[in-house]
Amino acid sequence: MAGSIDHEIALGAVDERQSLPILGHIHEWVVTVDHKRLGIMYIAGGLFFFLVAGLQAATIRLQLAVPDTGIVPPQVFNRLLTMHGTAMVFLVGMPILTGFFNYLVPLMIGARDLAFPRLNAFGFWLWFFGALLLYFSYIGGDGLYGAGSAPDVGWFAYAPLTELPFSRGNSTDYWILSILLTSVGSTATAINIIATAFCLRCEGMTLNKMPVLVWLAIVVAFMMLVALPPLSAAQAMLLLDRFLGAHFFDTQAGGSAILWQHFFWIFGHPEVYILVIPAFAFASEIIPVFSRKVIFGYSVMVAASCAIAFISLSVWAHHMFAVGMTPAGNSFFAASTMLVGVPTGIKIFNWLGTIWGGKLRFKVPMLFNLAFLFQFLVAGLTGIMLAVAPFDWQLTDTYFVVAHFHYVLIGAIVFMIFAAIYYWFPKATGRMLSETLGKWHFWLFLIGFHLTFDTMHFAGLRGMPRRIYTYQPGRGLETLNLIESIGALVQGIAVLVFVINVLCSLRAGKAAGNDPWDAWTLEWSTTSPPPEYNFAEPPVVRSRRPLWDLKHPEDPDWKYE
């Protein structure tokens, strides 16, 4: 408790906060332009939608537990899968990762805030109302005539299913407009992160001395700037089709269904890396601290991430191997996709190099991180299988693909989000999350994850397409699907343990102190939580690990870098 009192005093705000009524608190958060508060709001908002979209996934698994259940009607099921996918990408992945960068980038480079704090708040509120708009479609989707419905066109909304003849009412319009809004918000954040990292670094922090996380934040921000406009453009074109009689994707009037697919995946594939590179960023901070070793091959890690970003802009049509491209086109995209495997492999090897010769401490963040390494390895290898275009003709749009991208999105990204939450929660709140509950959370989630998604590979190989609301008995799919659903239940329990852990630790967690993990980057040099101005005095650094230099004056990093 002493620690928490300390930080209250450090904040210098005890009296003022106690005197504020609840409305005052809310007002403080609504009008804030502080990067830390906005970061927390992004993460909290993202976690809220994680629970919502997770419950939707649980409903999907309940429906598919046994053949022909009829628990939800087909259209409701199709809305569930569309909302689950859209929400998990745009309302969960993007805000949580943006939130972490918001929170960490200024702290890690010794700055007092992002370069454009108001733009930052603007971006958050665009995202927030965009997110509400997506779920409002459940009420408003049919316009004034019907009971209302959410979009049911799938998260990549292939034309011409989204055109007026096949998608009546306004559900698809809600999908378009809400994603358009959140994309504008993300673009604002991207500009902000680039400006901050390039212009606001503290004295002594050259680009070459930035923490790996900040480097990867820059890479992600540039990818957002390049990848989001094609999606926004395509969505604008779709709106023109739907309301002004344009024919971009209207095949009945000579439009092109393939054009939409190209537009979508020029966004969609870089988007996968926009989501997974932050996971790499977390791993590159957490693995060194819990292995007690400096990151192996700093410049190679940064270069590999840049290489992934560049190559990932030229692989999009591997989502379209089955649309009937020429053999030359298929060969090109197979080749470019496999090339991503090289820098990705380099990253895994460098993490291995960091672990090698260390002294590993298996705290909860490290547990999630180690599971990430194995799961990301599997995801990468099934990715190579999918890059082999002929094999992809069999596997695309089956549960094998569902298994593959959930290995990336959950096995890599969600696992690393949990690792990051356990790692930086003490910094943001001043309190530790419970290790015991954390271990329950980890092991349950791990078991549930593997029950669900390992088996999905085999369902796909046995001919089960994705996005089907039911399947017939007698096709050899019953056992696999039942195991998948049990796994989903176990994952649900794990997330419940996590929620309990967060709520309990917020009220009564152990005090964290400034530097609970004995870490090396600048955010651990200030109080937990940091004051509004982050650092009383702007820090001065001489190496990539300023706190290592401080703790080991006899053997500082700057001698070797």
Next chain:
Amino acid sequence: MRRWWLTIAIAIAVAGCAPVAALANDWGMGDSNSRIPPSSVFDSVSTPAHEINTLAFFVVSITTVIFLIVAGLLTYSIVRFRARPGDDGREPPQVYGSNPIEFAWTTVPVIIVLVLILITARTIYTVQAPARPPGALSVHVIAHQWWWEFRYPGLGIVTANELHVPLSDLQSPTPTFLDLESADVAHSFWVPRLAGKTDVIPNKKNSMWIDPHVAGTYLGQCGEYCGTEHAMMLLRVIVEPRADFDRWVAAEQQPPALDASVGHGRRVFESTACVNCHTIRGTAADGRFGPDLTHLMTRETIGAGVAMNTRDHLKVWVSDPRVMKPGALMPAMNLGDKDLDDLVAYLATLR
């Protein structure tokens, strides 16, 4: 304490499943499916699927070896370098990197990737670009929301949801080429044991080929999300020896036999909206929106594989298709009991 909690959880789960089991009605499909081997992509009986298989075996072997090596190294280093009790608390030696090692673990993956690219390209060209031999059968596949139309242009046959093709001999192959078109949205033609998917996209002509060399029935279904009933856009491919296939063709080319005893049923059919969407050759019915019913009773299933083709099921389907397939575009026909019975009796004569 924990046991007690587990018991309750199991009881709730069982209680939850009971009504679910009662709801389930597979319209006889479970029995029928279980007599057909599962559609495993590795169980190939046709050249395109077989080529894919050979390549897949190679790729899966390479990736498995990579997995074993890297996961083995990871496991070893996690166990070997764990902090041990009684540790002196000193930091381990800091290693900042090594260019020779980086070079080595860049080069090896580059070589593996190059090999994979070359082998992949070879299979792409083998499967995608074969010439159409003179003896090949051509079938137009037209995908609809949510059923398959098969037209045999040279033979004057139109059928639905069950594709008949001749057995192909490895010595003198008689492949079937499928020209794929869509009537509405994007679909994908997929029969895992015969070939990979090819998307069926409106305003785009795609094609694929199969040369099944084992007779039998193969299950497939739409592989691209296409709206409400995507899950129930099933198809069957029936592969028969040449002689059987020719007999099937001859029978399909005949108009259905007229049976005077079902004259009233036929009048019901011809005087209601049925004729707007369905064709029965030799009658006034020439609609193209729904499946051709000329030889309806030669098909094993109805509703694109949603139910076995029996009189009882037909009756349910005609009176309200949405009982079996909630999103089906065919409306409930709202016929009186007598008309319905007679209509189904008429349909049952369409052999």
